[in-house]
Amino acid sequence: MDQRLITAADSEKTQRRAAGGLKRAGLDVGERVVLSLPTSGDLLAVALGALRSGVVPVMLDPALTAAEHAELVTDADAALVVDNQETLQKLVDGPAVDLADVPLARPMHYTSGTSGRRKGVWTGVLAETVAQALFDEEVELWEFEAADRHLVVGPLYHSAPLRFAMHTLLVGGTVLLPGRFDPAVALSAMTDFRPTTAFCAPTHLKRIFAAGSPLVDSFRLLAHAGESCPDALKRRVIDTFPADAVVEFYGSTEGQFTVCRTSEWLSRQGTVGRARPGRRLSVDGGGVIWCEMPSHARFSYWRAPEKTAAAWRGSELTVMDTGRLDDAGYLYLDGRRDDLIITGGVNVYPLEIERVLNACPGVRESAVFGMDDEHWGQRVCAAVVGTATAAELTEYAKAHLAPAKRPKDYHLVSELPTSANGKISRRAIPDLL
Known part of the structure; x- marks a missing residue:
C-alpha cells in the first residue's frame, strides 16, 4: 500500500x-x-x-x-x-x-x-x-x-x-x-x-x-x-x-x-x-x-x-x-492550567521536566516555565540551582526527555522564588530574570 x-x-x-x-x-x-x-x-x-x-x-x-x-x-x-x-x-x-x-x-x-x-x-x-x-x-x-x-x-x-x-x-x-x-x-x-x-x-x-x-x-x-x-x-x-x-x-x-x-x-x-x-x-x-x-x-x-x-x-x-x-x-x-506550557501545539508540564532535571548530577532544584516565542508560541525554559552547567543540563535532557520537553534555555540561579506558602513560584521567575 x-x-x-x-x-x-x-x-x-x-x-x-x-x-x-x-x-x-x-x-x-x-x-x-x-x-x-x-x-x-x-x-x-x-x-x-x-x-x-x-x-x-x-x-x-x-x-x-x-x-x-x-x-x-x-x-x-x-x-x-x-x-x-x-x-x-x-x-x-x-x-x-x-x-x-x-x-x-x-x-x-x-x-x-x-x-x-x-x-x-x-x-x-x-x-x-x-x-x-x-x-x-x-x-x-x-x-x-x-x-x-x-x-x-x-x-x-x-x-x-x-x-x-x-x-x-x-x-x-x-x-x-x-x-x-x-x-x-x-x-x-x-x-x-x-x-x-x-x-x-x-x-x-x-x-x-x-x-x-x-x-x-x-x-x-x-x-x-x-x-x-x-x-x-x-x-x-x-x-x-x-x-x-x-x-x-x-x-x-x-x-x-x-x-x-x-x-x-x-x-x-x-x-x-x-x-x-x-x-x-x-x-x-x-x-x-x-x-x-x-x-x-x-x-x-x-x-x-x-x-x-x-x-x-x-x-x-x-x-x-x-x-x-x-x-x-x-x-x-x-x-490554560496554571503551569501548562504549549510549545508548537504540544502540551508540556513543568513538573514532568523538573522530575528529570532534579535527578541530574549537580542539580539541587529546578523550576521549568514557558516564555513567549515567535516561532513556537512558547519556549520551554528552566531555572536551575546547583553546580551543573548549561552544557551538562543540555546533554542530560537530551538523554532523558523527548525533544519538545527539552528546555531551550537554562538560567543558573542561586535560589528560586517562592510564594507565601513556600511553593516555588514559576510565574515570578521570568520577571526576576
Missing part, C-alpha cells in the same frame, strides 16, 4: 490483515498494543484494525527516550509493543479477518499531568451502541464524506490528527500522509493533492504562511486547536481560506468542549465558541471550566481513580482550564 496517499479501500484491506496479525500474535479484546512509530499508512491501518477488533492501541511518540518509553509501556501493561518496522510489517501481513463497522474503543493517549506523571485516557471496549454514537457524533459535526481528501499535518500519536484521519477513511475518503511536518512539503501538498480538509495547530499555520502562499480554494474545512491562535494569525487564516472554512475548537485529549465557526469568531473576537452539540458548559466560582458530557464521551484515567474522581463532577468534566461565558454561551479562555 502507498505510504503517502491512502485510499479507504486500500486501508480497509490492510486494517483487516492487521487485525488478523494482532489476533495471530495472541491479543484479545480489551488488551493493549503500544504503537510507537513515525506516521505511515501501515501505522494508521494497524490503529484502525485494532480498534475495529476491540484491541486498544496505545499511541506513543517515537521520539520518547528509552526511559520514557519503558515507563509508559510498563504502565500500559501492553500485550504487544510495536516500535520497529519489522514488527509492524508482521502485523500487516496477517490473515484478513472481519471487522466492526466503527471503532469499538478510543485509542489510549497519555496526557501529561500536574503531578508530573502522565496518565492514560481510557475508555476500554465500548458497547456497540456507545461506539456507534461516538462515531456518529464526529461524522455529523465535521460532515466527513467519501469525497473528502484529508491532509494530515500533525503526528498520528496526537489525538486530533489521528481522529480526523481515521474518520475520513471510515466514511470512504482519502488521506495524504506527507510525513514529518515541513512547511514546504505542506505547501506542495496543498497544491498537488487539493485537500478538502485538514487539522492544524496554529504553529503549523504560522510556519506555512512564513514559507509561502498556500493554495487553499479546495478546502471546505480547516480545523485548528491545540494552542491559542494570535488574532493577527487568525485573521490572516480567515482571509486566506474559503469563507466559513476555518473552524476552531477547544478541548483536550480527554474530551472536546466547544466549536467556533468563522462567522462566530468575527462577531465575538477571542471566543473559542459554544458547547458542541450534546454538551453544556459552565464556569465555577473559581473560573474553572466544566463541560457536561454525553454518556458516549465518558472516560477514566488508566489506573488512576483519584485523578478520575478529580476530573469528574457527576457528568461534568474539567481539565482545570479557566475562562468565562458570555450571555449567549460563548466561551473565552482566561488561561
Whole structure:
C-alpha cells in the first residue's frame, strides 16, 4: 500500500490483515498494543484494525527516550509493543479477518499531568451502541464524506490528527500522509493533492504562511486547536481560506468542549465558541471550566481513580482550564492550567521536566516555565540551582526527555522564588530574570 496517499479501500484491506496479525500474535479484546512509530499508512491501518477488533492501541511518540518509553509501556501493561518496522510489517501481513463497522474503543493517549506523571485516557471496549454514537457524533459535526481528501499535518500519536484521519477513511475518503511536518512539503501538498480538509495547530499555520502562499480554494474545512491562535494569525487564516472554512475548537485529549465557526469568531473576537452539540458548559466560582458530557464521551484515567474522581463532577468534566461565558454561551479562555506550557501545539508540564532535571548530577532544584516565542508560541525554559552547567543540563535532557520537553534555555540561579506558602513560584521567575 502507498505510504503517502491512502485510499479507504486500500486501508480497509490492510486494517483487516492487521487485525488478523494482532489476533495471530495472541491479543484479545480489551488488551493493549503500544504503537510507537513515525506516521505511515501501515501505522494508521494497524490503529484502525485494532480498534475495529476491540484491541486498544496505545499511541506513543517515537521520539520518547528509552526511559520514557519503558515507563509508559510498563504502565500500559501492553500485550504487544510495536516500535520497529519489522514488527509492524508482521502485523500487516496477517490473515484478513472481519471487522466492526466503527471503532469499538478510543485509542489510549497519555496526557501529561500536574503531578508530573502522565496518565492514560481510557475508555476500554465500548458497547456497540456507545461506539456507534461516538462515531456518529464526529461524522455529523465535521460532515466527513467519501469525497473528502484529508491532509494530515500533525503526528498520528496526537489525538486530533489521528481522529480526523481515521474518520475520513471510515466514511470512504482519502488521506495524504506527507510525513514529518515541513512547511514546504505542506505547501506542495496543498497544491498537488487539493485537500478538502485538514487539522492544524496554529504553529503549523504560522510556519506555512512564513514559507509561502498556500493554495487553499479546495478546502471546505480547516480545523485548528491545540494552542491559542494570535488574532493577527487568525485573521490572516480567515482571509486566506474559503469563507466559513476555518473552524476552531477547544478541548483536550480527554474530551472536546466547544466549536467556533468563522462567522462566530468575527462577531465575538477571542471566543473559542459554544458547547458542541450534546454538551453544556459552565464556569465555577473559581473560573474553572466544566463541560457536561454525553454518556458516549465518558472516560477514566488508566489506573488512576483519584485523578478520575478529580476530573469528574457527576457528568461534568474539567481539565482545570479557566475562562468565562458570555450571555449567549460563548466561551473565552482566561488561561490554560496554571503551569501548562504549549510549545508548537504540544502540551508540556513543568513538573514532568523538573522530575528529570532534579535527578541530574549537580542539580539541587529546578523550576521549568514557558516564555513567549515567535516561532513556537512558547519556549520551554528552566531555572536551575546547583553546580551543573548549561552544557551538562543540555546533554542530560537530551538523554532523558523527548525533544519538545527539552528546555531551550537554562538560567543558573542561586535560589528560586517562592510564594507565601513556600511553593516555588514559576510565574515570578521570568520577571526576576
